[in-house]
Each structure stands twice: as structure tokens, then as C-alpha cells.
Amino acid sequence: MSYFQYDVLTNVARFVTNCEWTRSESALIRQGTGLEFAAPATHSPWRNYLRIFKLCLLVSEKDQLAVPTPVAHILSQTGTVTCDEYLHFLVEATTDPSPALTGWNAVAAGQGVRHPLCFSLKYLLAKVAGLNDPITSIYEVIGAYTLSGFSGSEDDIAFLSLMDKRSTYEQRGKNADARQARESIKFMSQISYLHCDGSNIVTSLSQEDARNIFQDIHPVAGPVENDGELEIQRLASFFKDGSEHEFFNYKTTIISDVLESGFSEGSKVKKTHIVIERNSKLRTLFFERNPATICDACSMDTRKRYPWVKRVLDIHHILPLASGTRVDSRKGTLLEDLVPVCPTCHRAIHRYYDGHLKAVTRKDFLNQQEARDIYAKAKGEIVKGDCHA
Numbered sequence: 001m002s003y004f005q006y007d008v009l010t011n012v013a014r015f016v017t018n019c020e021w022t023r024s025e026s027a028l029i030r031q032g033t034g035l036e037f038a039a040p041a042t043h044s045p046w047r048n049y050l051r052i053f054k055l056c057l058l059v060s061e062k063d064q065l066a067v068p069t070p071v072a073h074i075l076s077q078t079g080t081v082t083c084d085e086y087l088h089f090l091v092e093a094t095t096d097p098s099p100a101l102t103g104w105n106a107v108a109a110g111q112g113v114r115h116p117l118c119f120s121l122k123y124l125l126a127k128v129a130g131l132n133d134p135i136t137s138i139y140e141v142i143g144a145y146t147l148s149g150f151s152g153s154e155d156d157i158a159f160l161s162l163m164d165k166r167s168t169y170e171q172r173g174k175n176a177d178a179r180q181a182r183e184s185i186k187f188m189s190q191i192s193y194l195h196c197d198g199s200n201i202v203t204s205l206s207q208e209d210a211r212n213i214f215q216d217i218h219p220v221a222g223p224v225e226n227d228g229e230l231e232i233q234r235l236a237s238f239f240k241d242g243s244e245h246e247f248f249n250y251k252t253t254i255i256s257d258v259l260e261s262g263f264s265e266g267s268k269v270k271k272t273h274i275v276i277e278r279n280s281k282l283r284t285l286f287f288e289r290n291p292a293t294i295c296d297a298c299s300m301d302t303r304k305r306y307p308w309v310k311r312v313l314d315i316h317h318i319l320p321l322a323s324g325t326r327v328d329s330r331k332g333t334l335l336e337d338l339v340p341v342c343p344t345c346h347r348a349i350h351r352y353y354d355g356h357l358k359a360v361t362r363k364d365f366l367n368q369q370e371a372r373d374i375y376a377k378a379k380g381e382i383v384k385g386d387c388h389a
């Protein structure tokens with residue numbers, strides 16, 4: 001796995017903005033970020049991770065020192081941006097060739113960079129918007145990128161024209177030696193309306209939402225820097241406070257979900273969380289693989305109580321509200337971050353979260369452990385108060 005979870009990246013962001021990370025300090029990064037790695041002792045974390053942290057636009061390198069970017073500064077402040085905002089930004093700012101990799105030079109840049117993640121996301125969105133087809137093989141995306149020669153800035157009509165040839169893309173993508181591309185598409189599928197199922201990416205959006213989001217995606221522009229390290233800083237400077245990447249203003253599904261769930265405040269962070277929980281494909285997949293009918297919190301068997309319905313259960317996403325989904329490079333989106341709960345418990349659990357976050361005056365959990373602990377506490381209260389026991 002060469003890319004990381006979003007919340008690992010926020011740890012890295014805090015680490016690089018708080019202390020100087022140089023080549024020599026191996027133990028420090030392990031401590032500071034909580035990252036574990038099974039590399040041989042001869043491999044320094046620097047060597048292992050620097051490339052990825054550069055690809056994620058968190059650091060550039062100067063005189064053997066990691067220099068935090070504006071992106072690192074923003075991500076290090078919990079709750080100011082969501083996982084979705086960061087990933088959409090990275091989609092717009094990722095270039096081919098990349099200033100994070102060897103081979104970046106002014107010649108390549110002068111010939112015009114391509115935007116592989118812009119291309120990939122727009123391809124997925126165009127397929128939903130135009131064909132209402134939510135399932136796309138990663139290989140198909142890679143093949144389409146290779147064969148089309150598109151830069152990623154083309155409009156919806158151009159993308160739609162690619163769809164006729166989509167049967168030829170998959171084989172081409174399989175033939176390509178594109179580990180990096182596969183990894184980056186899986187990384188991107190931490191976006192709340194995507195999920196990764198093996199080698200497929202599933203896009204859970206209405207045609208209208210897909211069309212709207214497509215129109216909001218624009219590759220980062222402007223003259224590029226000849227020096228790769230400066231280019232990383234230039235790209236990172238486009239990530240402001242997240243206000244330009246407000247992707248969840250759609251009045252259709254998303255806002256009504258917020259209201260329905262009893263979130264009067266409806267902050268961005270919460271909206272992201274709800275989009276994940278309302279991801280219908282994720283829900284279907286979860287119950288296909290876990291055909292439970294019992295609420296994880298109160299143990300009510302909804303099948304027994306409501307025998308005329310298959311189940312009356314929501315899926316609850318245990319991770320920090322803004323952490324996105326977790327993606328395993330082999331298994332795809334991790335379903336173990338989800339638990340089935342009855343709608344009443346679900347609502348009560350979110351009220352419990354609200355109370356906790358208000359008490360600690362934060363907008364979000366700091367990490368997965370805190371989220372798991374508070375979920376366990378809420379569950380403990382529900383079990384204790386069970387009047388049917």
C-alpha cells in the first residue's frame with residue numbers, strides 16, 4: 001500500500017508542521033505520525049514515505065529538510081476541511097508528470113501536463129451523468145486515460161464521446177504497467193460518494209449530482225515552476241480554507257438527508273459523514289456481506305419486531321466524521337468501519353457524539369480511537385438503559 005488513509009495524512013500534516021523532519025531522524029516520524037512500516041532497517045522512513053507525502057502535496061524538500069506546504073498547515077487543524085474537500089483538491093492538483101517524482105523538468109512541463117485524477121473522476125462522473133452506469137473497472141479508467149490522450153480538462157460532451165469505446169479500454173488498462181495509477185484511483189475512492197469493490201469503483205450519485213460535481217472540477221492552472229519542489233509548493237498554495245471546494249451545496253439529496261437525520265447545524269463535516277452513510281451502494285454491499293437484522297447498539301432484532309420488512313437498519317460509520325472511508329488496496333472499501341444500527345439508536349448515537357464534541361469544544365474526533373471509544377460509550381449507555389432487558 002503506497003498511499004495512506006486520510007486521517008493518517010492529517011497526523012503526518014500535524015507532525016511536519018510541528019517539528020523539523022530531516023533525513024537523519026528515523027524514529028521521530030514513526031513516533032510523530034504513528035506510522036508503522038515493515039521495511040528493512042536499511043530503508044529510512046524518509047526514503048519510504050517522502051515520495052508519497054510529496055504526491056499528497058504535504059511537503060516539499062529543501063536541503064534535506066521536509067518543508068510543510070500550505071496543505072499541511074490546513075490539514076493539521078482538525079475540522080477545518082473535510083476529507084472530501086482535500087481529495088477533490090488533490091484530484092485537481094495532481095499532474096502527469098508529477099513534481100513529486102523524478103523526471104519532472106521544464107521540458108516535460110512545457111509540453112503540457114496532464115491531470116490523471118481529474119480525468120479519472122470526470123470519467124466516473126460522466127458515466128453516471130450520461131449512462132446512469134455507476135460501476136467502472138479501474139482498468140477501464142486507466143485504459144481510457146491511455147487511449148484518449150485527454151488531459152483531464154475536457155468538457156462533458158468530450159467525455160461522453162469516450163463512452164462508445166469503453167469496451168476496448170479495460171483490456172488496454174490491464175496491459176498497462178500502472179501500479180501507481182491503480183493505487184492513486186483507490187486512494188481517491190476515499191471520497192464519500194465513491195467506494196472501491198475489488199478492482200471496481202462504484203459511484204453512488206444521482207445523474208444530476210454527478211453532472212453538478214463534474215462541472216465543479218477544474219485542473220489547477222497557471223505557469224508551472226521548473227523546479228519540482230517549488231512546483232509542489234505552488235500547487236499546494238491553491239488549497240485555501242476549503243471554501244472554494246464546497247462540494248456539498250446540492251439541494252437535492254444531501255441537504256434533505258441532513259435535516260432528516262436531525263442535524264440542525266448541518267456542518268460540512270456532518271454532511272460528509274451522512275453522504276457516506278447514505279451511500280446506497282455501500283449499504284447494499286454491507287448487508288449483502290453481513291446479512292444481519294440485529295441492531296449493534298440495542299440488540300433489537302428488527303426482523304422479529306417488524307416481520308413484514310427484511311430489516312430496519314441504518315449503517316453507521318464509526319470513523320471520525322471527516323475521515324472519509326478507509327480503503328484497503330486488496331479488499332477495497334473497508335466494511336468493518338460500518339456497523340448496522342436501528343434508526344432510533346442511530347439518531348441517539350449522533351446526539352451522543354454532539355454532546356461529547358460540544359463538551360470538548362471540537363468539531364470532530366481527533367482520530368479513529370476516540371471515535372471508537374465514544375461509540376462504545378454510547379452503546380454502553382444504550383445497553384444500560386434497555387427497558388426490555
Ligand SMILES: [Zn+2]
Binds near residue numbers: 345
Ligand atoms: Zn437500536
Ligand SMILES: [Zn+2]
Binds near residue numbers: 277317
Ligand atoms: Zn451514523
